[in-house]
Amino acid sequence: MSVWPMVTILGIPIQAFLGQLLVGLINGSFYAMLSLGLAVIFGLLRIINFAHGAQYMLGAFAGYLLLVHFGIGYWPALILAPLIVGIVGIVIERLALSRLYGVDPLYGLLFTFGLALVLEGVFRYYFGVSGNPYAVPPLLAGGTNLGFMFLPNYRGWVVAASLVICLGTWLAIEKTRLGSYLRAATENRSLVQAFGVNVPLLLTLTYGLGSALAGLAGILAAPVYQVSPLMGSDLIIVVFAVVVVGGMGSILGAIVTGYVLGLAEGLTKVFYPEASSIVVFVIMAVVLLVRPAGLFGKEA
Amino acid sequence: MAELTLQEARRQTAGRWERALLALGILALLAAPFFVYPIFLMSILCFGLFACAFNLLLGYTGLLSFGHAAFFGGAAYFSAYAAKVWSWPPAAAILLGVVGAAALGAVIGFFAIRRQGIYFAMITLALSQMFFFFCLQSPFTGGEDGIQGVPRGMLFGLLDLGRPLNIYYVVLAVFLIGLFAIWRIVNSPFGMILRSIRENEARAISLGYSVANYKLAAFVMSAALAGLAGGTKALVFQFATLTDVAWQMSGEVILMTLLGGIGTMIGPVVGAGLVVGLQNMLATSGFPVTIATGLIFMACVLLFRRGIVGEIYALLQSRRSRSGR
Numbered sequence: 001m002s003v004w005p006m007v008t009i010l011g012i013p014i015q016a017f018l019g020q021l022l023v024g025l026i027n028g029s030f031y032a033m034l035s036l037g038l039a040v041i042f043g044l045l046r047i048i049n050f051a052h053g054a055q056y057m058l059g060a061f062a063g064y065l066l067l068v069h070f071g072i073g074y075w076p077a078l079i080l081a082p083l084i085v086g087i088v089g090i091v092i093e094r095l096a097l098s099r100l101y102g103v104d105p106l107y108g109l110l111f112t113f114g115l116a117l118v119l120e121g122v123f124r125y126y127f128g129v130s131g132n133p134y135a136v137p138p139l140l141a142g143g144t145n146l147g148f149m150f151l152p153n154y155r156g157w158v159v160a161a162s163l164v165i166c167l168g169t170w171l172a173i174e175k176t177r178l179g180s181y182l183r184a185a186t187e188n189r190s191l192v193q194a195f196g197v198n199v200p201l202l203l204t205l206t207y208g209l210g211s212a213l214a215g216l217a218g219i220l221a222a223p224v225y226q227v228s229p230l231m232g233s234d235l236i237i238v239v240f241a242v243v244v245v246g247g248m249g250s251i252l253g254a255i256v257t258g259y260v261l262g263l264a265e266g267l268t269k270v271f272y273p274e275a276s277s278i279v280v281f282v283i284m285a286v287v288l289l290v291r292p293a294g295l296f297g298k299e300a
Numbered sequence: 301m302a303e304l305t306l307q308e309a310r311r312q313t314a315g316r317w318e319r320a321l322l323a324l325g326i327l328a329l330l331a332a333p334f335f336v337y338p339i340f341l342m343s344i345l346c347f348g349l350f351a352c353a354f355n356l357l358l359g360y361t362g363l364l365s366f367g368h369a370a371f372f373g374g375a376a377y378f379s380a381y382a383a384k385v386w387s388w389p390p391a392a393a394i395l396l397g398v399v400g401a402a403a404l405g406a407v408i409g410f411f412a413i414r415r416q417g418i419y420f421a422m423i424t425l426a427l428s429q430m431f432f433f434f435c436l437q438s439p440f441t442g443g444e445d446g447i448q449g450v451p452r453g454m455l456f457g458l459l460d461l462g463r464p465l466n467i468y469y470v471v472l473a474v475f476l477i478g479l480f481a482i483w484r485i486v487n488s489p490f491g492m493i494l495r496s497i498r499e500n501e502a503r504a505i506s507l508g509y510s511v512a513n514y515k516l517a518a519f520v521m522s523a524a525l526a527g528l529a530g531g532t533k534a535l536v537f538q539f540a541t542l543t544d545v546a547w548q549m550s551g552e553v554i555l556m557t558l559l560g561g562i563g564t565m566i567g568p569v570v571g572a573g574l575v576v577g578l579q580n581m582l583a584t585s586g587f588p589v590t591i592a593t594g595l596i597f598m599a600c601v602l603l604f605r606r607g608i609v610g611e612i613y614a615l616l617q618s619r620r621s622r623s624g625r
Binding site: 274 | 364411414415417418419421422423425426427429430433434437547551554558588589590591593594595596597598600601602605
């Protein structure tokens with residue numbers, strides 16, 4: 001079957017080891033995409049988007065409903081689902097969040113928490129708590145034998161796609177003109193406005209973009225995990241811990257921390273499965289002891 | 301000078317009004333079990349105390365904890381376990397819940413006070429989620445089933461808490477003692493320092509206060525009082541389950557405080573009464589509670605951030621200052 005049937009790492013067969021590492025990498029891909037979106041939104045809006053998990057769930061459900069009701073498959077949904085979630089985000093920002101910019105940032109957290117409850121509650125009401133399966137697109141079905149392990153094609157695609165998305169977003173913020181506006185507005189909003197940049201529009205677009213990123217992560221996740229109303233709220237708390245570890249000062253920091261903590265979680269599952277659900281929180285506590293500002297943080 | 305004495309006089313009349321209202325409120329609570337289902341009242345009292353304990357931290361120290369379910373639910377587990385498995389008497393079981401919650405608060409607070417604002421909220425949420433996973437997997441909590449059939453026992457060997465009226469008045473006493481403790485903390489020199497931290501942390505540091513110690517002390521006190529509420533609740537309902545330690549419970553207590561009025565003495569109790577009442581109403585209607593909770597959250601943040609009691613205070617204040625001129 002395998003090229004190295006006898007190879008073990010610390011008494012664990014290498015296939016099991018690499019398999020869990022892949023699971024960790026997949027989880028890390030989602031941590032990275034979601035913490036990236038949180039960091040982008042927080043950087044400019046100074047709001048922690050508690051609804052990020054719900055928007056991720058919304059992306060997955062958008063894909064699922066497009067398929068069930070309109071027969072629209074995975075590939076068009078990959079564009080449409082983030083677009084839908086992004087538009088919902090823009091509407092929310094215009095109607096509500098834009099009224100909260102002057103007040104304590106905690107209110108933004110509380111508002112988006114309420115929003116998350118409503119979104120989750122609505123989908124729970126109509127779809128129950130059990131998950132709905134979403135098939136892997138035919139193009140990516142099956143797997144590839146890499147010699148040392150068997151890689152399901154879709155999982156390889158998720159890792160590759162998330163890397164492209166994360167690096168693409170990072171490049172767009174660091175290298176484009178719009179990105180430079182965004183970075184400048186993050187530093188000093190009123191000065192940028194004085195230079196004639198339409199900052200309110202920029203804020204709206206940023207929230208829309210952040211929401212769309214969550215939606216994109218959601219549709220990517222649909223074939224891996226089941227499409228369920230609760231898929232976001234379980235994830236968002238871990239992503240918050242990731243964000244505390246990485247610090248939200250740096251976009252690249254959020255991405256790297258996401259992948260690293262996903263891998264750490266996968267490794268823990270190999271050696272001490274009981275602790276795998278809390279390892280990210282333990283790492284967070286250790287980082288708080290050693291470097292309270294976070295690994296990439298720059299706030300005092 | 302005249303202005304000052306005038307304000308003083310106004311405050312005194314306000315104080316007199318408040319005292320009269322307080323006496324009226326206590327009388328109403330004493331008479332209530334003869335008119336309203338006692339279990340419902342006790343659940344309001346437990347959640348009211350929980351919300352007031354939370355408000356000690358958010359309203360008077362300016363720290364938003366998103367993990368208070370850990371203290372409430374943790375204490376419920378400790379008390380339920382002591383009362384059921386070790387057959388401890390009720391007072392001792394509740395005390396164990398308080399001590400356990402305080403210890404848990406010391407650990408979580410130790411990590412959380414290293415960061416401020418939004419990060420503080422996220423850290424408390426993450427650590428309480430860690431405690432949730434601990435409760436989910438640890439054998440002593442009974443996993444998904446929780447601890448059920450907790451005996452209420454005899455208070456001090458004299459009072460049978462199995463009778464609804466007896467336990468109601470005990471819970472009322474616990475509630476009033478807890479509220480009095482919070483009132484004393486808030487209006488002590490210690491409480492003034494907490495408020496100064498809320499208003500301007502940097503200035504409090506520059507005045508020489510070791511802000512970190514004060515924050516941790518406030519956090520532990522808030523956790524202990526939340527534990528008092530949780531331990532009492534475990535005896536009232538005779539069970540402790542994962543619901544009490546889940547993050548939704550942390551959200552619920554925030555909602556109660558926000559709805560009633562952050563930083564007001566009585567607001568959280570009003571908020572708790574409304575939320576518990578609403579949940580009771582919705583339980584029979586089939587309308588999902590989470591949606592209602594979320595909608596109230598959004599409405600509160602957008603429309604009346606001061607909460608119901610806070611808005612009433614603000615209204616009275618503006619009227620008073622207008623009539624004063």
